Amino acid sequence: MNDRNTDTGIGAAVLRKEDRRFITGFGRYTDDINEVGQCHAVFLRSPYARADIGEIDVSAPLEMDGVIAILTGRDMAADGLGDLPCGWSVKSKDGSDMISAPHPPLASERVNYVGEPYGVVLAETRQAARDAAEAVATDFGELEAVVVLKTATSSEAIHEAVPQNRCYLWELGDEQATDAAFQNAAHVVTLELTNNRIIPNAIEPRAALATHNPASDEITLYTTSQNPHLARLILSAFVGLSPEHKLRLIAPDVGGGFGSKIFVYPEETTVAWAARRIARPVKWAADRSESFLTDAHGRDHLSRVELALDADGQFLGLRVRTTANLGAYLSLFAASVPTYLYGTLLAGQYRTPAIHVEVEGVYTNTVPVDAVRGAGRPEATYVVERIVEVAARQLGIDPVELRRRNMIQPDQFPYQTPVALVYDTGNYQASLDRALDAIDYGGFPARRAASEAAGKKRGLGFACYIEACGLAPSQLAISLGAGVGLYESGEVRVNPTGSVTVFTGSHSHGQGHETTFAQIVSDRLGVPFDDVEVVHGDTGRVEFGLGTYGSRSVAVGGSALVVAADKVIAKGKLIAAHMLKADPAAIDFESGEFSVRDSNQSLSFGEVAFAAYVPADYPEDLEPGLSEKAFYDPENFTFPAGTHIAEVEIDPQTGVTEVVAFVAVDDFGEVINPMIVEGQVHGGIAQGIGQALLEHGVYDDQGQLITGSYMDYCMPRADDLPDFDVDTTITPCTHNPLGVKGCGEAGAIGSPAAVMNAITDALGTEEITMPATSEKVWRICRGD
């Protein structure tokens, strides 16, 4: 870090640049934008979980006031639009490819989940479009739906091409070695686990506004996306909406994503197609019911977990069998979430020598399931940290002690796990120790006794999690089935007056990149923080990008900016050397000054920038201008890890569980802005506590979503949550220039296991599934 920027450079808790517009009501989200002449889209949606679409009678609604057009999946198919693809191809253990069911943006022959769109009404007002949509008469031939995950593979096939509704049966690890470990075990601990289905619920519903310019044939689509370039690539290359250079996607301010806005959905696709087809700007904003029904859901796993231990409590082997619900179609990342983002994390923080995991990915007549904050890693952590806690209880070993006995030691890095990953660095004991201090582990028995004296039950639960972030080395990802590279692009454009405009392929929808990325570039170039502007989220301004998910933005997108900034410095040195009549090798760059080593000659960054654009005294062999790009492809994943501890108190009279303390000590490597990192952890913990105590996406046996509103789906509110006690330890990532690992998902990864370990500790039974609602807890307390 250079001296000039200690208040705003790397490591400083800089207040966020973006906040002023948000706190004054001048944020500009997709639904805040309007185009002259726009009309409104309302979708025709299936009321059935599975049905053949018969005749669609639109004659009456087409006569209604304000109705412009009604388009269906059949119109879209006639226009030749392609299916929405899954971007990751997974192979089954027998070597066969996964079976991907065709997913047209608008259904034309059959619908496969409640809420699936099969048409769209376009009208002058939203209300007119709603009224007309109500008046459309569609003949549906209802079919039996496959809803129950447990029996889905023995039910009728949903898609003709997919026998037993099985998309894939994937495995990872050494089955024989794992079997052998179990044969030699002194103890085997077994657990059946359910990872409940959750609904992401960004507070901004998805929205889209598309305009077609007939003169240029360009479509501009404002949309709520975490990765507009990736969405453009898919809409162009797979869906065939429009050539890439005639399609501009703008994701302006986006009101939270949590994974749900990674994917290319039917509605945004349809809006762009319709705008060209009817030659009018078309706007759509989901209402909350549509968000519940159609945003990709998360988790929804059934697992059988077995842990083999020797007589001393050393882990010998871990065997996991998981059934993962994929929903009715494969969403964009769906295939990878319960496989490469899940099975690879089952070593956790431990030296378990043999691991074998089998995952059956299964179709059901429910909305597609895909990445939600953590994506596979919360599920893996739940498996590992629940079974470890149960093993400690069954063997009568302190849960901290059992973990310590099995943790990878700080001197064992780089560490090759039996499930493919190589952890580059870490110090799990350090975060554990810090967390134990923070929770006052030694004082817990007294606190428990005090609770008991007051008629309450108190419990403590641990989660020592690991995650793989910074997605991802491109060649590795592509060799494992990814359809795209997972590098990130960055451009550092120095303006003639020395201010800097930064372009990044990462997207900020709450993460604060406009601040963090400005800190990185300001620190590197020695330019004042306020002279750095960050541009993101517009395919018309930013060259390319893979977007924001998997806690990748700073590790990959931030690293790209470092590389680009270093190219700026390198060129600046050539210019400065010429101007100062020195050897380029003798030019140093420090704190925004180019200077000749061992002399008092120097030029400011601004002087060099000006010379680059007004090249009066300039090297003959150098192009004018000072703007550099970089595509940064990571060498490895990053491995944030840490310890989360939840302490709960249960009132047996009401079944209400209060999280009385929550400690998170995380190792994210170097921290750019501790204030922002703290906030990311808080939000993740809140979502994880929500999953553990409150949230559950439930379909009835007909495939109707019965948790389709905030009255039925319980979101954590201000009075449900405690203050959080969060801290960090640091082992810098070894393979990116910032030493960073990523912090966006850790909270949601560690907290469900910590909370459930605490609740089962308090209740003295493992027989409770997430969410541990007050009703479930109350029934257990009553002995029901």
Add this chain to the structure above:
Amino acid sequence: MSGIHVSTTINGDPVEFVCQPGETLLDVLRDRLRLTGSKDGCGTGDCGACSVTVDGRLVCSCLVLGAEAEGREVTTIEGLADGENLHPLQSKFIEHAALQCGICTPGFLVAAKALLDRNSNPTEEEIRFALAGNLCRCTGYDKIVRAVSAAATEVRKQEGRKQRRSF
């Protein structure tokens, strides 16, 4: 359907508009008056993103008809700052990083203002209870609660200064 003519006051300014009988106050603010700071998060009064005050009372503008604004005083997020001078709640939200994506923030600020207007010295529990009608998916509420508490201190200081001046 004929429109309804409404005369009202919004953020201190006299405003007239014509709306349909079924239009909500939120629709009017966003679509007719282009005051898009109030957000549409659920349409059912469950998320609080559309919070405004009507005659000083905190309401979800998605549950109030536009026509009901007749003769009332409506305050939205756009009216919270005094020109360039931020309200203490706004300043403290920035200082405490009490927002991330920002979509719920206008609703939280309006709801917190309504709290401080009736209780400028709330406990943490009172703050959490008062803001339980507003959903935030990003922050886990911790920093919001701290910001509101800090803003309350600031508001009390300002009130103290005003009182001293009036003596």
